[in-house]
Amino acid sequence: MDLDDDDFEMPSRTSPHFRFRNTPKKKHEEDLVNHTGTEKRPLKRRKTGAHNANRLVIYSEIRKLGQNIGFKCSPHLLFDLLKTLDIDQRKCFDELGFGILLSMPNCRLPKDLTVWLVNHFSWKKQALTVRGRTVPIKLLMKKLLGIPDGPFPVPLPRSKRGKSKCIYPTEEDKEMKDEKGARGLSYKATYESLISTHDPVQFKRSFMLYVLCIYFAPSSGHFINLGYSPVMSNVDLIKDMNWRDHVANVLIEGIREYRDSKAVNVNIHGCVHVLLLIYIDMVKSPILEVPGGCPRVLYVTTDLLDLLDLSDLKSSSCDGPEYGKL
Known part of the structure; x- marks a missing residue:
């Protein structure tokens, strides 16, 4: 569409818009009163592009220097x-298809x-890129965790914000929701009821x-995810569901x-443990002797990870630590 000069009408000098544009700011404010004739309201400045750009810079600096990053994955x-x-109870766990983790x-x-x-x-x-190598994680999940990879996908209703939502809550779910404000019971309360x-x-479902909550698909807090309730109905x-892909997808x-979050405090969702299981096998050093065997989760201990964390640290600065020394 072409727009000529004739398409725009110049305001007359008696136009209030014309007068305001050429009137000092103080006089302009004095002329502004609301329709009731009462005292005028303070003017609000509209946020400009420069303001938004400055705000993005501030967010970027917060993320770079002051963002507190954590995770709830707790093996x-x-x-x-x-x-x-x-x-x-151990027999029930084995019947679920996860017995190898015993x-x-x-x-x-x-951290x-x-x-x-x-x-x-x-x-x-969908890959970890370190030491000049790119390692996709989905194909390694069976080797890393030894969890079921059956033919049925794990359904999980999700809202637009990425938060879990229980579409068909049971009476137990409703009770948990009422008690803990839609987040479900804490892992501590669930643990006490689980072991008894x-x-x-009931044990398999609660387990x-x-x-x-604590390991395969943790979120921002240690609260039971009611979005999984329909999955546990049968x-x-x-044991016939594809937990391998599901755990990878959640991570x-x-x-x-x-990566999209600009919050000062942010927890990384998912089983971040698998990244360490991959990385420790990529480091080839006589200092680090990791036993062979699968799944890898059975052979990587706290002592091995602490040794890796200490020995592989290359440098540390305000931008964070850098690894890759070994």
Whole structure:
């Protein structure tokens, strides 16, 4: 569409718009009163592009220098749970298809090294890029965790904000929601009820919700995710679901959300433990002797990760630590 000069009408000198444009700011403000004739309201300045640009710079600096980054993936909590189970409960765990994890050692994740690996993960490529290599994670999940990769995908309703939403809540879900403001029970409260449960179906359902909360698919806080309730409605199908891809997808989405976040405090969703399991096998050094065998989660301990965190640290600055010394 062409716009000629004739398409625009110049305001007359009696026009209030013309007068305001050529009137000093103070006189302009004095002429402004509301329709009731009462005292005028203070003028609000509209945010300009420069203001928005400055705000983005501030956010960028916060992220670079002051963003507090964490994660809720806690393999040590899973270890603490597994060692308290009795024979019947351990049998139930094995029937779910996760029995190999009963031999999992205690393992605490070093924060700096974990965050460094997250920052070297491309959610678009779905791969970890370090030491000149790009390693896709989905194909390695079975080798890393030994979890079921059945034919049925794990359905998880999600809202537009990426938060889990339970579409068909049970009476138990409603009770949990009312008690904890839609987030469900805390992992501590669930743990207490879990270890005292001996009904096989109830134990399997509660156990999976707990393990997803603390290890396989943790979110910003240690609260039971009610979005998984429909998945647990038939516990006999759990072993036939593709948990391998689901755990990978939750981590990939969690890292994408972390990259987009401008919050000062942010927790990375997903099982970040797998990034450490990949990286420790990439480091070839006589200092670090990692036993062979699969799944890898059975052979990587707290002591090994602490040694890796200490020995592989190349430098540390205000921008954060840099690894790759070994």
